[in-house]
Amino acid sequence: xxxxxxxxxxxxxxxxxxxxxxxxxxxxxxxxxxxxxxxxxxxxxxxxxxxxxxxxxxxxxxxxxxxxxxxxxxxxxxxxxxxxxxxxxxxxxxxxxxxxxxxxxxxxxxxxxxxxxxxxxxxxxxxxxxxxxxxxxxxxxxxxxxxxxxxxxxxxxxxxxxxxxxxxxxxxxxxxxxxxxxxxxxxxxxxxxxxxxxxxxxxxxxxxxxxxxxxxxxxxxxxxxxxxxxxxxxxxxxxxxxxxxxxxxxxxxxxxxxxxxxxxxxxxxxxxxxxxxxxxxxxxxxxxxxxxxxxxxxxxxxxxxxxxxxxxxxxxxxxxxxxxxxxxxxxxxxxxxxxxxxxxxxxxxxxxxxxxxxxxxxxxxxxxxxxxxxxxxxxxxxxxxx
Ligand SMILES: Cc1cc2nc3c(=O)[nH]c(=O)nc-3n(C[C@H](O)[C@H](O)[C@H](O)COP(=O)(O)OP(=O)(O)OC[C@H]3O[C@@H](n4cnc5c(N)ncnc54)[C@H](O)[C@@H]3O)c2cc1C
Numbered sequence: 001x002x003x004x005x006x007x008x009x010x011x012x013x014x015x016x017x018x019x020x021x022x023x024x025x026x027x028x029x030x031x032x033x034x035x036x037x038x039x040x041x042x043x044x045x046x047x048x049x050x051x052x053x054x055x056x057x058x059x060x061x062x063x064x065x066x067x068x069x070x071x072x073x074x075x076x077x078x079x080x081x082x083x084x085x086x087x088x089x090x091x092x093x094x095x096x097x098x099x100x101x102x103x104x105x106x107x108x109x110x111x112x113x114x115x116x117x118x119x120x121x122x123x124x125x126x127x128x129x130x131x132x133x134x135x136x137x138x139x140x141x142x143x144x145x146x147x148x149x150x151x152x153x154x155x156x157x158x159x160x161x162x163x164x165x166x167x168x169x170x171x172x173x174x175x176x177x178x179x180x181x182x183x184x185x186x187x188x189x190x191x192x193x194x195x196x197x198x199x200x201x202x203x204x205x206x207x208x209x210x211x212x213x214x215x216x217x218x219x220x221x222x223x224x225x226x227x228x229x230x231x232x233x234x235x236x237x238x239x240x241x242x243x244x245x246x247x248x249x250x251x252x253x254x255x256x257x258x259x260x261x262x263x264x265x266x267x268x269x270x271x272x273x274x275x276x277x278x279x280x281x282x283x284x285x286x287x288x289x290x291x292x293x294x295x296x297x298x299x300x301x302x303x304x305x306x307x308x309x310x311x312x313x314x315x316x317x318x319x320x321x322x323x324x325x326x327x328x329x330x331x332x333x334x335x336x337x338x339x340x341x342x343x344x345x346x347x348x349x350x351x352x353x354x355x356x357x358x359x360x361x362x363x364x365x366x367x368x369x370x371x372x373x374x375x376x377x378x379x380x381x382x383x384x385x386x
Contacts, residue, residue, distance in 0.1 A: 008070040011063075015071050018043055019078030024350045027080055031208045031353050036160050041085045044075070045114035050088045053243070055096065058104060059112035065243060066305035069250035076254030079350060081357050083209055083251070087119030087157050090247055093240035094165055094185060098228035103187070107163070119157040120164035120190070122214060123237065126153040130370055131386070132167070133179040133234065137216060139168040139186060145220045146186060148197070152214040154364070158200055159210055164188045167233050176231075184233035187225040196220075207356050241365075242318035246304040248361055249318075252325035253301055255358040256294035259332035262351060263287045263339040270341075283339060290332040297324035316379050323371045326361035333358050 006012075022040045030037045044050050052068040054060020068089060075082045092111050095103055095118075110116035128134040137150025148168055158164065164187075171182030194200060197219030200212050228236030264287060267278025277283045304321040307314035333355040337344040344351045362368050376382040 008067060011067055011070050012074055014047075015049060015074035016078060018047055018049075019075060019080060022078075022080060024079050028347060028350055028353065032347070034208050036210060037080070037084050038160075040080060041088075041160075042114075044085065045088070048112075050085060050114065051112040053089055053093060053096070054108055054112045058096075058108035060108070064305070065246060065308040066302065069247055069301065069305055072247050073250040073254035076251045077257050078254075079258060079354070081208075081354075082247075082254075083207070083357065083360070084157075084160075085119065086244075086247055086251065087121065087161070088117055090240060090244045091118050091121050091165055093243050094227060094236055095187075097239050098185070098236045102224070103227065107187070116163065117157075117161045118163040118165070119161035120155055121237075122152045122155045122164050122166040122188070124154045125151060126213070130367060133183070134173070135167065135169060135183070137166075137168040138172075139170050139184060141170075141223065144223050146223060146225065148186070148216045148219040148221065150216050152216075154203065154211050155214050156209060156211040158190060158212045158214070159202070161190055164190055165227060165237075167237055170230055170233075180234040182231050184230050185227040185236045186221060187227050188219075188221055189225075193219055193221070207360055208353075209357075209360065242304070242308060242314050244365060245318040245322040246301065246308060246314075248365065249297070249301045249304065249321035249325035252322075252329035252358060252361055253294060253298050255329040255354060256290070256297070256325070256332040258354060259329070259336035259351070259358075260287060260291050260294060262349075263290075263332075263336040266343075267339050277339070286335045287339065290328070290335045293328040293331055294325075297321070297328040300324050316375060319366070319371045319374050322361070322366070323368060326358075326368070329358045330362060 048061055049071045051060040052063040052071055056062040072082045072086060092108065095107055107116060111118055123132060125135045125137065127136065137148065137152065139146045139148045150168065166186045166188050167183055168186060169182055170184040173179060176182035197217055199215040202212050205211060267283050267287060268276055270277045300317060300321040304314055304317040307317055336351055337355055340349060340351055343349055373385050377384050
């Protein structure tokens with residue numbers, strides 16, 4: 001399989017060169033130790049790649065979504081896992097889109113330089129899950145501060161982030177006309193919050209993904225840390241989610257090509273019954289099938305990027321790109337594992353690691369059924385199902 005050549009070749013070459021300094025062994029070791037790829041994320045930050053979407057006036061490179069997505073694709077295509085750092089690229093989007101001038105000036109240049117990591121977004125709660133508007137964490141204004149009480153679950157990269165964007169209810173559900181109203185976004189300084197109203201409990205999970213339960217017990221944050229209009233936090237958040245979904249679609253595309261490349265190479269080299277296993281249709285057809293699926297999903301990824309870059313509505317395309325790419329990368333992962341037989345299970349082949357990593361994207365940040373219901377309701381005009 002040829003390496004992609006397109007109008008983004010310069011970005012691809014530069015990111016590939018950086019990723020090549022962090023070979024499989026590096027990512028494998030981080031995974032084994034359940035560590036954080038600090039040196040890798042540092043190198044990406046220093047090279048400016050994490051600041052791709054920050055406007056130049058705030059120290060970023062102001063790249064397009066298409067260009068930013070190439071960075072993420074290449075990280076995963078090179079054997080890495082963007083999940084360790086993708087938050088740094090898109091969480092700040094909410095500040096770019098909804099922040100006040102003071103907030104932009106205060107945070108964006110420091111995020112762009114890497115001095116400040118804002119990699120966490122606190123939305124999911126244990127008792128309400130995908131039903132976001134029912135979330136129970138409350139923020140109440142008191143003496144010029146916001147006082148927060150409640151609980152979150154699966155909040156990623158808290159221990160490798162300085163700031164988090166938190167979604168909390170500011171008007172009780174019973175007092176709003178629409179359930180998506182009365183929610184607000186807040187900027188939380190994690191270092192100050194830890195031990196001062198916020199408790200963090202790490203969740204050991206299938207992937208080496210640093211994620212946590214958070215408990216808020218009268219956490220106080222400054223009044224000016226409200227992000228976007230009070231009561232409109234759902235919209236503040238949603239505006240940035242299409243970028244998140246599109247970037248994750250690109251990561252899955254990167255994974256998909258990585259799996260297909262490994263499967264193709266192994267199928268050509270491994271000889272059983274006196275011939276390469278890839279000579280058997282039972283081995284080569286599933287690889288071809290997976291490749292076709294990745295290529296098709298990639299078209300939707302580019303369509304979503306194009307719409308975002310043209311500032312056009314892109315909710316359906318961003319969701320569909322994420323759905324198709326997550327499905328294609330998972331199918332490619334499965335085929336790659338099968339092609340390798342028993343060796344696919346050996347950690348030193350890296351397939352089982354990437355297999356676990358790519359599986360996540362059918363569940364987080366939005367599960368497949370939620371995408372189906374979005375398309376059913378908003379694209380096909382079917383009745384709302386929940
Ligand atoms: C490793 C990891 C990292 C994460 N990082 C973050 C993070 O940083 N920040 C954050 O806020 N969240 C994070 N999440 C949470 C993630 O977004 C949620 O797990 C996901 O949105 C699904 O919510 P849930 O787990 O509560 O599942 P549930 O909402 O309980 O759903 C369980 C299953 O039922 C299905 N389902 C539920 N209701 C319906 C319905 N009405 N119709 C059809 N199907 C339905 C769902 O699609 C899903 O398959 C992370 C999760 C994981 C595993």
